[in-house]
Amino acid sequence: MTFRTFVHALQFLTRLPAPALAEFDPKDLSRSAVWFPLIGLIVGAFVAFGVWSGGHVSPWVGALVGLVIWVGITGALHLDGLGDVADGLGAAHRDPNRFLEVLRDPHVGAFGVITMALQLIAKLVLLAEVPASNAWALAALLLIPAWARWGTQVWSLAVPPLAKGSGERFSWQISKPVVAAEGLVLAAVSAWAAPALLGALLIVPLVAVYWKARLGGITGDCLGASVEITETLLLLLVVIAIALAR
Template sequence: MSIPGHIRSFSHALQFLTRLPAPPIAVFDPAELSRASIWFPIVGAIVGVLVGGALWLGGMASPWIGAVLALTAWVLVTGGLHLDGLGDVADALGASHRSPDRFLEILRDPHVGAFGVMAISMQLMFKLVLLAGIAAIPAILPLMLIAAWARLGPAVWALAVPPLASGSGERFAKQLDPRMVAVQAAVLALLSVWLAPVLLSAVLVLPGIALYWRYRLGGVTGDCLGAGVEVSETILLLLFAARMA
C-alpha cells in the first residue's frame, strides 16, 4: 500500500473508532474498514494514552477525581461507540431467549431497553471504580495496552466467528489478514511482558469472547464486536487493578 493509502487507512480507523480530528475522507467505502483494521490497535493505544493522561492529571487531586476525568475522556474520545453496541447487544441477549432470529430482530430496534440501560450503567460503574483503584500509580502505558488489546479484538472475533447477518460485521471480516492480526498480537504480547505482564491474559480473554459468541449465537454482528471491545477493556482493567492491589 502506498503512503497516501496508509494515511487514508489510518484516517479511516481514527474517524471510525474515535471523535479525534483526522484528515477528511471524501467518499466512505465500507470495504476499507477491514483494511483499516491494521491501525485499530494503534488508535486504541492513542485512546489509552489520553485516558491515562486524564487519570494522572486528576489523580494529583484525588483518585476519584482522576477516575471521573479518565472515564469522561474515555467516553468523549470514543463517542460512546462501543457502549452503544454493548447496550444493543444486552437488550437483544436479554430478550431473544437463545433465538438468533429474535436476537437480530431486537438488535435492529433503535430504542434502548432495560437490559441495555443496566449494561451501560454497570459498565461505566465498573470502569469508574477500577480507574479509581489504579489512579495512585503511573497507569498511562498499561491503559494504552488495555485499549490496544481491546481494539485488536474485533479482528480476532471476525476471523474466528462467522457473521450472523449482513452488515458492518460482515463487511469488516471480508479483507482481514490473519497474518497481520497474528503480528499485532505478538507485538502487544511483547509490550505486555515488558510493561504489564498481567495483560498477557488478553491472549485468553479475546479467544474466550470468540468462544462465547460461537456458543451463544453461532455468529457475530458489528454490535457484537463493539460490545466485545467494552467487555475486554473491563476484564483487562479488572485484572490489572487486582494485580496492582
C-alpha cells in the same frame, strides 16, 4: 497500510479531528483494521493522561476524568453496542433471529440501560484503583484499549457474521499474519510493561468461543460489546495485580 485507511480507522473509532475523506468505500472499513490497535493506543494515551492529571486532586477525580475522556473520545461507540446486545440477549432466548430483530430496534430497553450503567460504574471504580503515580499502571491504560481493538480482528476471523452489516464488512480483508504479528507485539510490550495484560491472550479467544456457542455468529454490535467487556476485564486484572504488589 495507507494514510487513507488510518484516517478511516481514526474516524470510525474516535471523535478526534481527522482529514475528510472524499468518498467512502465499504472495503475501507476492513482495510483500516490494521490500524485498530494503534488507534487503541491513542485512546489509551488520552485515558491515562486523564487519570494522571485528575489523580493529582484525588483518585476518584482521576477516575472520573479518565472515564469521561474514554467515553467522549470514542463517542460511546462500543458502549452503545453493549447496550444493544444486552437488550438483544435479554429478549432472544438463544434465537438469533429474535436477537437480530431486537438489535434493529432503535430504542434502548431496560436491559441495555442497566448494562451500560453497570459498565460505566465498573470502569469508574476500577480506574479509581489505578495510582496516578504508578508508571506501569498508567502504561497498562495505554495498552488496554489496544488489546480490545486487536480483539475485534480476532473475533471477526474466528466467528462468522450473523448478518450483513458493519460486522460482516469488517472481516472482508483482515490479514491473519498481520493480526498475529500485532498480537505478538502487544504481548511483548505487555510482558515488559504490564504482565497482567497477557490475560488478553485468554480473554479474547474466550469471547470468540462465547459468541459461537451463544449465537453461532457475530455482528458489529457484538464486536462493540466485546470491546467493552474486554477492556473492563483487563482493567480488573491490572487492579488485581496492583493490589497483590502492595
